[in-house]
Amino acid sequence: MADARSEHAARKVASIAFREFKHTALTKGFIFGALIVPVMMFAAIAAIGALIGSTMAPVSGTLAVLDGSGRVAAFATAELAPEATAREIAEALERNATIMPGGAGTQAMAQAATDAARVDVRVEPVTDPAQEAALRTRVQDGSLLGLAIVTPDVLKADPRDAEGHDATFTLIVPSKSPPRLTRLLEKSVARAIVKARVEAAGSDYTSLNALLSVPETAVRRLATDGKEASESVAAKTLLPVGFMMLLWISTFTSGQYLLTSTIEEKSSKVMEVILSAVSPLQLLVGKILGYALVSAVMLVMYGGMGLAALSAAAMSDLVSPWMLVLMGVYFLMAFAFVSTMMASVGSAVNDLREAQSLVTPAMLILMIPLILWLPISEQPNGMLATIMSFVPPAIPFVMMLRVTASSEPIAPWQVLASIVWGFGWVAVFVWAGAKIFRVGVLMQGKPPTPKELLKWIRMA
């Protein structure tokens, strides 16, 4: 008898959960807003990356170098040789690879290197300054790719003037010159000038360049237990905030849906009809379960996109299975906190505007991990991070920052303690939320003050 009753109650809860899920996640609005838009944004970012590194239109033309000494043009010719431009981009590629090893960005840059090899720029040396006006006219009508005017000051061993300012050379290009071509011409002429200076000083540019080249750095992090691991600065900085934002977006988006749907049920007066069939607690549990499913869909989808992006950038090793397990655990905790707050606030108010004043205090606490993500992820075992890990309802967000930030693992007892402490607080939130919900769903009129909410908790 009791079994049949609890089975029937479970069926009611499941019906409510399914309705909430169906009427949120299986709607055009959700599919477009929560699924298609992020996918489109992701695709757009990828496309922009591809476009930036992709095909540069083949260039063929002449660059005039007006230089009284006549030494710069020869070096510029060498700098603008197809193999030189390709090498330049390949070096940039190598530098980039130390930040983003492998991946789509690297491929885009490799493509750019190939494109650069298609650049065919001839250099026309001019030594007579009187021809400048005629050369400018040729730039203007597009028959020259550019005109570099190199003054003698620029070629001096010490090109600074009396006030210490560097002497400059002028590059004149047609108004429709592609930006990437302009940059290429600018860098090539600048390097040619440096080579001319070095030659004038009686040194060998290649040897000098080798001597001056800054060595690549291999940053290694040595943990207290003696283990050594490579350090990826950019990834280390972005990974924790990525995980935390994933928690934020998935829990708060569905939390917002839960808030709206509860307010709608109250304002459309359907609440009392539903409460004639189920208890307030069954309704609350059903709604929370339904929106947990919505939230899980978002988490899996956005998380999957993130993992796919990491995989494409050959950085999937940054995410350990343990992190994913903890993500699951902290997701449940975060969702329980957010959903209970949203449902209880939704039950107590008549519209979204009234809800804001009640949600704001909790939101301020939940904003802390967003504001402090950098110091927490920089020092995941610092005092600030440790203390914040035990402040509800920020616990899951701070802990995700910590467990994904450190190459030194967080002490297991702290992870365990945060889970036990966090779920203990979840129980308190659910208990108080259920009491507020039970009273709030039948209340009409003026929204309650925080003091009145406390009274509801005591009286329900």
Place this chain on the structure above:
Amino acid sequence: MNAVTMRAVRKRFGQVEAVRGIDLDVPAGSLTGFIGPNGAGKSTSIRMIMSIIHPDEGSVQVLGSDAITAKDRIGYLPEERGLYRRMKVGDFLSYMATLKGVPSQGMHRRIAGWLERVQLQDVAKKRCQELSKGQQQKIQFIASVIHEPELLILDEPFSGLDPVNARLLNRMIRDIHATGRTIIFSTHVMHQAEQLCDRIVLINKGQKILDATMPEIHARFDPRTVEVQPVDADPRCVDALRAIPGVDSAQWVPERRAAELHVARGADPQDVMRAAMAAAPVRSVELRRTTLDDVFVELVGEALPPSEESGNG
């Protein structure tokens, strides 16, 4: 056997005591009217019967068990009712029926049958927001009866319905009652209660002040209104009629072209009728049967402070 039994039930909201020690028995199979002024405690009592809220003191038994256990055997049409606006009518009814424990097998046929009964057979695929207010009310009514409850509670079911739909609903309530189900019908429109109910419970200021069958009410409350139709239909006759000993008030009712005399307590209505015939040439003199309206005014009016009473009067 009683469908509902309430014993010494009290409910307080902050400083306000909404229900003050109500004892109530609603016999199984009856059609009981809950009447009372606004804020009397009717809806609070109904919500306690529905276990939507719980009494601070006392006990409520519904269909032989506690109210929560009996929830699926009760149909409820609340006064403030709504629908999921974007949900399709068929889906909404199916959802409500599922929550009330109706098996999914045969659900479609059951919904179609009810929609046909309320002459809305072509709206199952429409969204609730596409329906007119009257149509929405019919859907709300179906949601309260689709699980064929043993006890049906209707809180102001006719509000907002046009006469045609009100008649349709009236007939359906009678049909449901005829199958032996218990119905509690809350209203403050007295003639509806009088027309439909076989038993009346009058609640005022959180207390039950009347609980009787209609014949008992007619027997208990003497008719004290005499209607006089003068031959010439001249309203000026009211002055002469008011002067009759035993008449405490008199007024002209233009719709009926008659004067209405209220007989004071202690006076004999027969004496007043004889005196009225002597006072003016009359077409008819009639001792009107006591209406629920009269009972309501008499009982609730007595309970009201003087200023409020005169305001109503």
